[in-house]
């Protein structure tokens with residue numbers, strides 16, 4: 001589940017430049033986190049959410065309450081996207097698997 005910007009935001013814009021995925025945008029004058037781009041900073045060089053860490057307010061950036069299965073599927077899709085982004089991943093997987101099958105028969 002992505003982070004979101006709340007009504008506590010004072011529009012300082014510090015979080016815009018620190019987000020490693022460029023998920024934070026200004027739309028109609030309001031700061032907004034694109035949930036499709038927010039990775040919770042997982043997989044980046046950062047160990048904590050950068051928007052929350054640098055926010056001068058207490059609750060300007062907060063993690064949205066998460067649903068277990070929604071989180072599970074989000075992680076699953078992220079890992080799958082990483083794997084399938086390697087263009088020949090499934091070709092190589094199939095070649096390797098079929099070779100093993102041939103050798104075992």
Ligand code: SF4
Nearest residue numbers: 009010013015055060
């Ligand atoms: S760092 Fe906090 S206060 Fe500043 S724009 Fe981002 S959410 Fe708003």
Ligand code: SF4
Nearest residue numbers: 019038040041049051
């Ligand atoms: S948690 Fe990380 S990736 Fe998500 S909006 Fe904040 S800084 Fe960007």
